[in-house]
Each structure stands twice: as structure tokens, then as C-alpha cells.
Amino acid sequence: MFYSRLLIPTLKEDPAEAEAVSHKLLLRAGMIRKLASGIYNYLPLGLRVLRKVERVVREEMNRAGAQEVLLPAVQPAELWQESGRWQIYGKELLRFQDRHNRDCCFGPTHEEVITDLVRREVQSYRQLPLNLYQIQMKFRDEMRPRFGLIRGREFLMKDGYSFHASEADAEACYQDMYTAYNRIFQRCGLRFKVVEADSGPIGGSFSHEFMVLAETGEDLLASCLACDYAANLEKAEVVVAAANPGAEPLSAAPEEVPTPGVRTVEEVAAFFQITPRELLKTLIYETEKGPVAVLLRGDHEVNEVKVKNLLGVTDMTLAGAGRVRELTNAEVGFAGPVGLHLPIYADQAAAALAEAVTGANKTGHHLVRVNPRRDISITQVADLRTVTAQDPCPRCGTALEILRGIEVGHIFKLGTKYSQALKALFLDEAGQEQYIFMGCYGIGVSRIVAAAIEQGHDAQGMIFPMALAPFQVGLIPISLNDAATKEKALELHAALEAAGIEVLLDDRDERPGVKFKDCDLLGLPLRVVVGPRTLEKGAAEVRHRRRGEIVMVQLEELLSYLQENICQEISG
């Protein structure tokens, strides 16, 4: 391909709107342009990278026995009403009406559509299992799109759904997808971690996320330094040494102390000259099942996902100041569990305190010497807090580290949630009607492009792995005014293309420096330079983008040298 024929509008300076490295570089390399917040144009080079990712995904999905389909982007509201998600999905679901005023949405995901398709076409266990996937643009009206392709509103996703006659078969498929996903991300050259994920109200322990490790990652994960335990921070368990029912009181009954204006954990700790871990904080939540109180030690952070799962609720928000006043008779900052007429859920560490300071449910007052076991009517004690790097690994007891990751894949055992909602049934061998078991498997294709750049870049620009690079080789003639150089460059270009190598010949009338800079920026793995200096020796100069290593290669050997390097990198 000739550089001059492609639209590659590279930028010398960082665009003001970009913060994340991948976002800056994608814009600078002329791979994407923003149309609106979270909505991007893919220019030729960006599209090439996207297609590379797609190719890897397709190959591995097909290898694993999945079949590709293409479902509609626009979906009728009826299906979503049938599954109940029309009500619960919220503002992320982009809704609109067609000319007949029928409610529609732009698909953020396709469980409804695929389940509808399968319920119409599958009647017998003989037609199962089925594993269908598509690669398609999704739209989620994110409350805050950010970091370019990392969290866009419109994005390319591979979503797959499997259908099974038995739970065991669904689990086997889950394992196959687990394996396929590992292959996909390895082939994309990513450093990633597979973590246990929260499976939400659907239940079951079968959910894993594939996280690309990067500072810009929006997700936090806990990873064991010794064993292979890793979990999303939302999911990561806190273990206590022994089941501790709560310490015996050390001293006399609670006592009320005036604490005017002392509200936050820090202020209370400072006021009483104690550490936050001797405090009990009381969080009041509104849920669809009514208000509840959550008790935590002052130095711990609540894990709302754990609370939601324990309560079996989907909606849960912190109560506002007015509501806190109604429920506790005190201003925010003075809520406490003693005598509080709400269901009280205590984190295990909070419940185990011997003596704590807590709000008195009276503005300007706190209680001291509160013993949870004695003084509080606790509804239930559970693991309700977020792990920290100070906690031990729940599997092996070694230390945990907290890492940041970009979620690029998520596999999920759905069970019969959607088959029940949409009545997707089949007849088993005994002629009995049964709900189809399902699994779903997602990959953020466009997000992988950004994630790969987050992991592969230097001060000069992107560094793509061979499998994702827009071109495998950048061919730079030092000067096109030199007849011999030009002739040799064209000849090499033709020879490489004929050999199936993806080569970008920089035929622009630019100074060499410009071409070098752009070639580095684009992250092409191999750069071949020809010029009077190299031709004198009957050679070309080859530079490896990642290693920075430069070698002179004789022209006769160039083709095989490149082929060897490309093959090695793609497979290795």
C-alpha cells in the first residue's frame, strides 16, 4: 500500500481533548476522529487495527465451535418488556420511536434478540447445544464516556450466547470459552489477568472477567502474590481468621458525649484521640425493600455489591440528608446503630469490635464504649467491605495486591434467566419441556485496540504486536528523487506484497525525518529503510520497533528475513 493514497492525518501535538495515552495516540496517528462524545470515526488505519482484532476473535471463536451471526442493531421494545429489562435498564438504553411511534432501542446487548431467535427455531434437545456469536456495534448511553475507545458510547463488541440442554453442558461450554478467550488475548499480545467477577443477582459462581493490566484501567482487582487467586475488587472476599461472634464488652455501658460539628470519621477520630478502626460508621441505604443500615469499621470501605447480593436487591442508594434525618432523628454525621429501628447489617470486622465510638442518632452527639454484640440488635453479620492490600488472600493467606485493569472480556453463566423470561423451551429425551440453559460471552473489540496501545507505546508512539499492527512493515525510501532508491523501493514494495506481507510504502515527498517520526507513531513492528547508503552495500536497514534494534540485511535476504520475523512474532 502506498502511504500517499491513504488518509492518515497524523498530528504533531497532543489533542487537548485526550488524557489517556491510547486516546492521544489514536488521534495523533490519524486512526480515529471524534464525532460526538463517546462516538468516533474509524479512519483507514484505525479500521485496519480493528479488523485485525476481529480476525483473531473470529478465528478463535470458530475454532471453539461457535458460529457467527449478525443480529439487528435496532430492537423492538416488546422483547425488552418481555424480559423486564425495558423498565430496569435505565438511561444507558438509548430509546426512540419509529415512524409508527413504536418504542425501539439501539441494542446495548443482545440476550433478548438471540433468545427470541432460538426459541423460535429450537424445539428439541437434538438441536442443542448451540453457540452463536456476532461482532457488532453496540450503543450504551454511558453517563460518562471517557478515554477515547476505552469507554465509548458506541463501540464494537463480540457478543456470544450459548444454549444447552443441561447445566453440565453449559458449564463445559463455559470452560471452552474460557480457553478460547485466553488464546484470543494472548494472540493480541496483551498482558492480562483472569479474575473472578461478581455474578450479580442472577446467582451462580460462574463469571470471569479478562482484565488488561494498565494504569488507565477503570476496574480495580485484587490479585494474590503467591497463588493464582484474582478477583474483581467488587467480588474479592475478606476472610477473618476464625468465625468471631463479637468480642465481650470491656467496660461499662455506652455513654453519650457532646460532639458539636464533629461529623466525618476523621473528625470523630481526632476529637476522641482514637484511630478510625475504633469507630463504627453507619451507612443508611434506600433499597426497593426499604431502608437499611450498614455498619462498618471506620477505616473500612463498604462494598455495595456485597450488600446488594446479601439483601437480594438491585436498587440501592445512599439515603439523602433529609431521609437520614427522618430515619435517625439526627443530621448526617451522627447516625448510629444503637436503638436504630432499621434492619442492621454489620460487616464482620465491625461486629467484632469490643468497644467503639459511634453516632448517637442525636445531632452533635456520639456514643462511646459501644459493644456491638451487647448494644446493637444486628440483623445479620456478613462480609460487606472491600478488601484492601492489607488483607490476606482468601485462598492461601498470602498478601494481596490491588491492580488496575481494563475489562476486555467477560464470560458468564446465565442459567435460565432469559429462557424463562422469554419462554425458550425445548423437549428433552423424555419428551418433557425444559428451559434452555444459557451462557453469554462478551469481548470489547474496539476496547482491545485501546488496551493494546495502553500497554504498547513509548515516547515516540504506538508499539503494536505483529498480530494487531495496521501494517507489518513500514518501507521508507530516503529520497524519491534518487532514481536508484525509488526503483528499489518500488521493487521491494511489490515483492513484499506479492509474498503476502502487509507493507506500507511511504512514498510521500517528505524529508526522511518526517517519515521516521510517522512510522514510529503508527507503531509498525518492522521498518525497512532503503537509501543511497544502504544500496551501496546492496542492503536495506531493518529496525524492530519494540526492541529498537537495527540490522543491515542484504537485499536478497530481505524477504525471507522479514517473513521469518513476522511469522515468529505472530505465532510467538
Place this chain on the structure above:
RNA sequence: CGGGACGUGGCGCAGCCUGGUCAGCGCGCCUGCCUUGGGCGCAGGAGGUCCCCGGUUCAAAUCCGGGCGUCCCGACCA
């Protein structure tokens, strides 16, 4: 959705506080010459409703009000 910032030729920015002397700089772009191994050099040139609407004023990029857009932080820690 809450908080903050920003909006000036294609891109990056200055000017705004202290209204007029203001539409400017760098990059990019066009023409010519020169140059050709890391974003050359010289000369000439094109290109802007200063986000939009309204107001104040003799006068608004600049002050005021409203809107729109974009980015950042947060959206649990009482």
C-alpha cells in the same frame, strides 16, 4: 446526575481580569527556491460568524444573563 475547567483559522495556544490601539503566535496548508538519514531553511500566500442567543455600552473575543458543546473529578465512606 453533582463539582470543576474549557470553547479564538485544520491542530496547539495567547489575548479577556483592566472594553477601543486586536483579531495574534507556533504547527499544519498553498506557491516558489533550496534541502534530503530523525518533525530542514528562505520568501510569498490562503484561511477566522472569537461556540450560540440575548443584554450592558458610543464601542464587546473581552463585562452580564441564558443556552449548547467538550474534557476532567466524583457519583458510597456520614
